[in-house]
Amino acid sequence: MMLRVLTLLAALMGFAAVPAIAQNGPLRIEIDEGVIEPMPFAVPDFVAENAAAAEMARNISRVVAADLVNTGLFREIPKEAFIASVTNFDSPVQYADWKAINAQALVTGAVSVGSDGRLNVKFRLLDVFADAPLGDGLQFGGTTSSWRRVAHKVADQVYSRITGEGGYFDSRVVYVAETGPKNDRKKRLAIMDYDGANTQYLTDSTSIVLAPRFSPNGDRVLYTSYETGFPRIYLLDVATVGRRAVDDQSGTMTFSPRFGPDGSTVLYSASQGGNTDLFSMNLGGGQRARLTSSPSIETAPSYSPDGSRIVFESDRSGTQQLYIMSAGGGEPQRISFGSGRYSTPVWSPRGDYIAFTKQNKGRFHIGVMRTDGSEERLLTASFLDEGPTWSPNGRVIMFSRETAGAGGTSALYSVDISGRNLRKISVDGAASDPAWSPLLP
């Protein structure tokens, strides 16, 4: 009996358990329903089509497999269990050999490196129990130094075809790299692939830097720096690492910036006379526009994907709570009503959920809720979790977790919006304030 469609009980998500086993359905994982059991797959080493490609072929297949395993939706069948090998990308696959080890999905590929140093990667996704490919074979080209990106693109295709969701592996994360003890912590901006590879530092550690945020196409970063001695917002070009202050009015502290979906508007907080309100500004050069004017703290704003609304936190009720207002300001609607304090709301790129930090009874949580405040679900709990950021497909959340005590340090974690698959991201050193890029072009 073969399980053709993996389904899930999704107790955490509150859905009824549906034992949907389709005998002849397509190779498919329904993420919304969660997963009963990860889908077994096999990625034999990609075929090296010339000698120069040998090591790269093996490395690329390993990255593809790691991407899939890290989702928690797939389980890799180890090479030792293989009956068959793939030595020619264009030879017919013997499906029976892969059925025998219960590999539901099979990813085959071939890699060549041209004399000009160009990398070419072909791959196929095969639905083993259907005796057929799932989608067309594809090929990606790139420089040899971009081999990890090419591997992530292959994995994104596999993930996408099986789940029906957009991929998220070919993406980057900008974050704050930390060193030193709590009372003398050095911070600098860093950028890495979503899986922790290819770290580059964007600033030195002479000034405190906080909470970087990507532009909608990932080419620029907004962040807060103390380089003048006061917190100010800066705009940094990722390619050139050139930067400039965004709103440097004397006597004002600015922080908590975030891009608008058009990439030309910045939404942020400014503190003046002890009061913190929300403002927006056109990055092309413009006046700040005031969006709130209340004696309470308004901060951590985030646009809806269509740019029409803003979710933010305010303590106007006496404690931090989440509110939504129109992009031009106006009367906000409170959406958080549970016990505890709610903060750092971030609108999902799909528009369906708002991720947040919640403090309750001395613990910190990362959670999600619908944009009307319903269906609140806490995904994590620890001494200090904060600052969620969405994967490009709105299925995974990355955040900072700091441990308690004199030796406490911060690290990056990710969790599915189902609450499953909590993982520590492999980062070189301590890290905080992650921001996930969109899928790279």
Added chain:
Amino acid sequence: MKTLTKSILLVAALGLSACTNPDRFADSGSAGGVGAGAGTGFDSGAAGGVNDPRSVAYFQQTVGDRVLFAVDQSTLGDTARGTLEGQAQWLLTNTDYSVIIEGHADEQGTREYNLALGARRANAVEEYLVSRGVSPARVRVVSYGKERPIEICSDETCYAKNRRAVTVVTAGLSS
């Protein structure tokens, strides 16, 4: 010879404080001001001495350079008001100095909110000093949120000391 030795010590001390908090001195105006004021404006034999009521050390240790706050609050209690009264008197006497008031929060809060909370705390101190006659032109505020704790344990004994506003004296009027 004696004066030279003291000067070297003073320079060394300034270097040390610049290392522990580089951002405070990143502003070129105040960085120059500190060295000039501490080194020349006063009798060099007493400058920096905690017994000299005109010294920065006296301000820090005898007057008290910081006030503490309750959890998530920025209101000044009686103890804080007493300290600030002393700060105001000192600043009214020592008119060559200006101040930067640093607002801080403990780690039990999110980063952005703590920046805003630190701004409230710094502002509460600023308003008090100004209400006692200190010129607003001599006062600047900065919030560090939870970025610069002085105590690093994760319980209330440390948190209580981290929820603070520190009045940092710099020589020369702020630009």
